[in-house]
Amino acid sequence: MNQLSDELLIEFSQGSPHAFKAIFDSFRMRIFYFVKNLIDDRLAAEEITSDTFVKLHRLHDRFSTYNNIQAFLFITARNASLDYIKHRQREREHRTDLQHHEEIEQHEAEIPLFAKTDIEADVLQFIYSEIEKLPQRSRLIFKLFYIDGLNVHEIAERMGISVQTVANQKTTALKTLRMKVLDRPGLLLWLLFLLGEKRY
Numbered sequence: 001m002n003q004l005s006d007e008l009l010i011e012f013s014q015g016s017p018h019a020f021k022a023i024f025d026s027f028r029m030r031i032f033y034f035v036k037n038l039i040d041d042r043l044a045a046e047e048i049t050s051d052t053f054v055k056l057h058r059l060h061d062r063f064s065t066y067n068n069i070q071a072f073l074f075i076t077a078r079n080a081s082l083d084y085i086k087h088r089q090r091e092r093e094h095r096t097d098l099q100h101h102e103e104i105e106q107h108e109a110e111i112p113l114f115a116k117t118d119i120e121a122d123v124l125q126f127i128y129s130e131i132e133k134l135p136q137r138s139r140l141i142f143k144l145f146y147i148d149g150l151n152v153h154e155i156a157e158r159m160g161i162s163v164q165t166v167a168n169q170k171t172t173a174l175k176t177l178r179m180k181v182l183d184r185p186g187l188l189l190w191l192l193f194l195l196g197e198k199r200y
Helices: 006-013 017-039 042-058 066-108 121-131 136-147 152-159 163-180 185-194
Strands: none
Touching: 006 017, 006 066, 017 042, 017 066, 042 066, 121 136, 121 163, 136 152, 136 163, 152 163
């Protein structure tokens, strides 16, 4: 494809709509296929291509040579494509995490909560005393989940935090309690039973 004339490039730097259209027509398909090959998503590639030319138009006064325009378009499109790929990967990981937590909740819903469990008073007292030693946020989340019977979504809404944060805090609290009873096998068995764990 022939390079654009110097006169047209000067007109583009001065904001000429006609010059911008000429540059758009010259590069559009090359940028589109470049992006599509990176992300393998036609609709997203069209959006990224459009956004790339919008950015070029906003900065038109900074460009007066063919090479600078070409470099800007491909670098901008590449960076946007990489951001899209990262975002898509985070979404996949988030959906996987949510599915995992929902499966755990479904299993734990079948296990009796503290209030419904008939255990010896001294065992219960020891476990409760260790719960009270947890950090404030972990302690509250632990109680809401295992004692009050709320699920992670309800806890997240009540506390104004993310579902992932609730799940992480719950897991941390459980690990802490496990460490507290490692040297007391009897208590460890009770703890695992109460929390719906089949094995340590």
